Amino acid sequence: MGAMDDATSASGRDGYPAGTTPENCQRMISLSLSRNPTVKFLREALTKSGCPIDEKFFKIEQCSMKVAGGFKQDEGVVICSNNVTHQEEVDVALTHELLHAYDHCRAANLDWSNCEHHACSEIRAANLSGDCAWKRELLRGNTNIQKQHQICVRRRALISVGLNPNCSMLRATSAIDRVWNTCYNDTQPFDRVP
Ligand SMILES: [Zn+2]
Numbered sequence: 001m002g003a004m005d006d007a008t009s010a011s012g013r014d015g016y017p018a019g020t021t022p023e024n025c026q027r028m029i030s031l032s033l034s035r036n037p038t039v040k041f042l043r044e045a046l047t048k049s050g051c052p053i054d055e056k057f058f059k060i061e062q063c064s065m066k067v068a069g070g071f072k073q074d075e076g077v078v079i080c081s082n083n084v085t086h087q088e089e090v091d092v093a094l095t096h097e098l099l100h101a102y103d104h105c106r107a108a109n110l111d112w113s114n115c116e117h118h119a120c121s122e123i124r125a126a127n128l129s130g131d132c133a134w135k136r137e138l139l140r141g142n143t144n145i146q147k148q149h150q151i152c153v154r155r156r157a158l159i160s161v162g163l164n165p166n167c168s169m170l171r172a173t174s175a176i177d178r179v180w181n182t183c184y185n186d187t188q189p190f191d192r193v194p
Pocket residue numbers: 004005006096100121122125160
């Protein structure tokens with residue numbers, strides 16, 4: 001199947017006001033596609049890799065789980081309008097999901113039901129999307145640890161891989177450990193963490 005769901009950012013937490021209308025979500029997606037440099041770069045990288053995408057690749061849904069979005073290999077990227085509020089959240093969610101699309105495009109044999117394959121893409125997406133940018137970590141209340149970025153990437157990847165029905169939390173943890181060095185250091189298609 002290859003469906004993935006990704007945990008929400010700060011404003012999606014319980015107790016926070018969160019969510020927007022499908023119309024406003026669409027407007028934010030369009031803004032992101034036309035203006036966000038990282039999103040634009042990833043879209044160009046997909047085209048160069050032989051996987052061009054158009055606006056129909058992006059869909060808006062009301063999601064029952066507390067997730068910002070997801071990627072489905074045969075359908076495209078979903079953004080959950082009921083779980084995103086701000087433009088920055090949409091920018092990060094699109095970047096994250098487009099990294100999955102990029103990984104799917106560049107690796108012909110990527111198997112999303114394989115916990116290590118999935119773990120690698122989640123590590124990359126959390127590392128490169130801005131998911132773990134310092135400001136967002138502050139909003140989550142995580143302020144006091146060295147190597148905060150790595151810790152955040154590991155935690156976010158674990159949440160997402162743990163949502164994979166083929167991967168228990170235990171399997172997700174060991175999968176992340178096994179692929180960590182390779183995938184944390186793999187910043188393609190960027191030269192370094194953007
Ligand atoms: Zn993800």
